[in-house]
Amino acid sequence: MSDWLKTAIFYEIYPQSFYDTNKDGIGDLPGITEKLDYIKDLGCNALWINPCFESPFFDAGYDISDYKKIAPRYGSNEDMYRLIEEAHKRSIRVLLDLVPGHTSIEHEWFKRSMKSAESKDNPYLKRYIWTETPWENFQGIEHIFGALNGICDRGSVAVNFFSTQPALNYGFANPDKEKPWQSAVDSPEARATLSDIMDVMRFWLSAGCDGFRVDMAHSLIKGDTDYSHVILLWQEIRAFLDEEFPHSVLVSEWGKPDLSLKAGFHMDFLLHFGPSHYVNLFRENPFFSGEARGDLKEFIRYYKKVCKEADGRGLICIPSGNHDMPRISHKLTPHEIKLAFVFILTVPGAPFIYYGDEIGMKYLDGIPPVEGGYERTGSRSPMQWDESPNAGFSAAAPEKLYIQTDTDENRPNVKQQSADSNSILNEVKRLINLRKDNAMLGNMPPIEFITAGEAGEPLIYSRGDGKDKAYIAINPALNAVKAKLSEAVRLVYTLGEKPIISEDGILLQPQSAVVLMGVD
Numbered sequence: 256m257s258d259w260l261k262t263a264i265f266y267e268i269y270p271q272s273f274y275d276t277n278k279d280g281i282g283d284l285p286g287i288t289e290k291l292d293y294i295k296d297l298g299c300n301a302l303w304i305n306p307c308f309e310s311p312f313f314d315a316g317y318d319i320s321d322y323k324k325i326a327p328r329y330g331s332n333e334d335m336y337r338l339i340e341e342a343h344k345r346s347i348r349v350l351l352d353l354v355p356g357h358t359s360i361e362h363e364w365f366k367r368s369m370k371s372a373e374s375k376d377n378p379y380l381k382r383y384i385w386t387e388t389p390w391e392n393f394q395g396i397e398h399i400f401g402a403l404n405g406i407c408d409r410g411s412v413a414v415n416f417f418s419t420q421p422a423l424n425y426g427f428a429n430p431d432k433e434k435p436w437q438s439a440v441d442s443p444e445a446r447a448t449l450s451d452i453m454d455v456m457r458f459w460l461s462a463g464c465d466g467f468r469v470d471m472a473h474s475l476i477k478g479d480t481d482y483s484h485v486i487l488l489w490q491e492i493r494a495f496l497d498e499e500f501p502h503s504v505l506v507s508e509w510g511k512p513d514l515s516l517k518a519g520f521h522m523d524f525l526l527h528f529g530p531s532h533y534v535n536l537f538r539e540n541p542f543f544s545g546e547a548r549g550d551l552k553e554f555i556r557y558y559k560k561v562c563k564e565a566d567g568r569g570l571i572c573i574p575s576g577n578h579d580m581p582r583i584s585h586k587l588t589p590h591e592i593k594l595a596f597v598f599i600l601t602v603p604g605a606p607f608i609y610y611g612d613e614i615g616m617k618y619l620d621g622i623p624p625v626e627g628g629y630e631r632t633g634s635r636s637p638m639q640w641d642e643s644p645n646a647g648f649s650a651a652a653p654e655k656l657y658i659q660t661d662t663d664e665n666r667p668n669v670k671q672q673s674a675d676s677n678s679i680l681n682e683v684k685r686l687i688n689l690r691k692d693n694a695m696l697g698n699m700p701p702i703e704f705i706t707a708g709e710a711g712e713p714l715i716y717s718r719g720d721g722k723d724k725a726y727i728a729i730n731p732a733l734n735a736v737k738a739k740l741s742e743a744v745r746l747v748y749t750l751g752e753k754p755i756i757s758e759d760g761i762l763l764q765p766q767s768a769v770v771l772m773g774v775d
């Protein structure tokens with residue numbers, strides 16, 4: 256694992272909505288470059304930028320039509336090279352979003368693959384998964400989301416997500432002999448797909464990017480119910496990277512670290528889908544809400560299990576949110592968001608902060624969907640920089656904005672929160688500094704849970720594997736609670752009212768959190 260990952264703190268940027276420098280109502284790459292000092296000042300030292308490549312934008316850019324070209328609405332390839340260079344000058348690493356599972360229907364590969372009559376030597380005929388007739392579909396085949404038929408004079412083509420996103424053909428785990436369109440994983444067509452995707456990776460890594468967040472990483476091989484084939488595929492990709500770009504980093508959107516880290520990913524996220532119960536932290540019946548008082552038993556059980564299985568192989572990341580789920584603020588008050596950040600910034604793994612969560616931007620429930628965002632659009636609204644029109648995001652007319660801004664006149668913004676020592680932004684900064692100043696709170700040292708995550712109970716855990724340990728206790732409840740923590744001796748951080756420390760333990764005030772240092 257690259258050394259820089261051991262201290263990485265990520266910031267996810269949705270490029271459409273971060274900062275618009277050319278007044279067209281949509282964010283751009285020069286806008287990200289201009290705000291690098293803000294990101295550095297926040298304390299983050301790594302970026303994940305959502306796809307910014309050429310696309311017809313049926314799924315906000317997760318439907319790519321040219322992997323090697325920046326979409327003109329964000330700028331040019333040169334703008335990306337400059338962004339990377341300027342980020343590196345500030346010791347900020349850059350991960351791009353790799354979408355290996357599918358392209359757009361407008362990708363040249365797909366257009367060529369539609370032309371069945373063109374020639375038998377057309378190398379793209381089997382680059383996607385086409386049945387013999389349009390009446391056949393893919394029901395019951397794992398990792399095929401649906402079928403697109405009638406788009407040309409061929410059969411149905413397998414899709415990975417929306418029907419504008421045909422799945423690339425990496426082969427089937429157990430191809431059905433009766434169905435010749437099911438390629439083997441070692442067929443020439445599956446190998447050609449892999450080689451082209453490696454070429455895309457080579458292109459951007461040669462341009463200086465530090466690695467990729469990999470979209471739907473688990474989905475590449477069809478019918479692979481136990482993931483054994485896709486694990487081998489990623490191990491092969493990892494071996495290629497180790498050879499040519501040994502410092503490059505791969506983060507998977509998989510949500511099952513027990514599998515993805517084995518596959519060679521350095522990190523995986525716990526997500527709002529999958530087995531992790533991540534949603535119980537901040538979203539569904541959230542533990543961090545004083546009102547909801549949900550429990551974290553299942554989350555802790557799963558998290559402990561995967562930490563054990565990962566066993567130092569890589570990092571398990573708990574993001575504040577992302578572009579696919581309601582924002583962390585949806586079910587939490589501003590103070591509860593701070594409590595949540597105490598957790599996010601004191602657990603192992605590289606923290607990921609979704610842009611705008613650091614100021615508690617709202618989830619804009621019910622706003623009109625944009626580019627296939629549907630209800631996800633509410634988490635993708637323009638970053639709120641100051642009190643000027645469009646919250647300082649863009650100088651375009653408000654009706655020209657890609658997504659509308661929060662219309663609340665008290666919407667939070669960076670400028671006002673920078674000046675307020677009590678703001679979420681300043682709390683996040685304090686917590687990042689605390690993490691940086693105390694090695695035990697960093698990405699690598701193990702975690703041990705002291706409480707089991709019962710509803711109403713404080714969440715208490717320790718960090719560190721030596722004699723010295725850090726203890727974190729978070730009480731989201733509306734009442735004070737007692738915690739036994741006799742080993743903890745030195746209080747280094749408090750959020751909310753100060754605890755009362757006595758010989759038989761600590762009285763944690765309502766909705767408060769503490770970090771203590773102690774000896775086991």
Ligand code: GLC
Nearest residue numbers: 314317416470471508578579
């Ligand atoms: C991932 C992305 C999501 C996208 C989908 C299809 O889940 O995060 O935004 O729509 O994959 O690429």
